[in-house]
Amino acid sequence: MAAARTNAQIPEALATLANIVARDNDPGNDSEKRLERFMSHKPTLFTGRYNPKGAIKWIDEVEIIFEAMGCTEENK
DSSP, X not given: OXXXXXXXXXXXXXXXXXXXXXXXXXXXXXXXXXXXXHHHTOOOOOOOSSOHHHHHHHHHHHHHHHHXXXXXXXXX
16 A cells, blocks of 8 residues: 555656756756855855954855855856
C-alpha cells in the first residue's frame, strides 16, 4: 500500500520540481533573483567604517555565500 501512495506522489513532486527549475531559469529576472537568493542568506551588513579586520571578515563571509550559491566569477 505504501508503494501506491509513493507512486501517486511522483507526478506532484515532478510538477513542483519543474516549477522550481522554471522559476530559477527565467531569463527576465536573473539579476533580481540572484539578489533575492543572496539576501536570503542574511549577509552581515558592511557599515563602511574603518575596520580592516572587520572588512576582511565581511569579504570572507560574502565569498562563502557566493560559493554556496554557486556563483560564477562574472556574477560575483
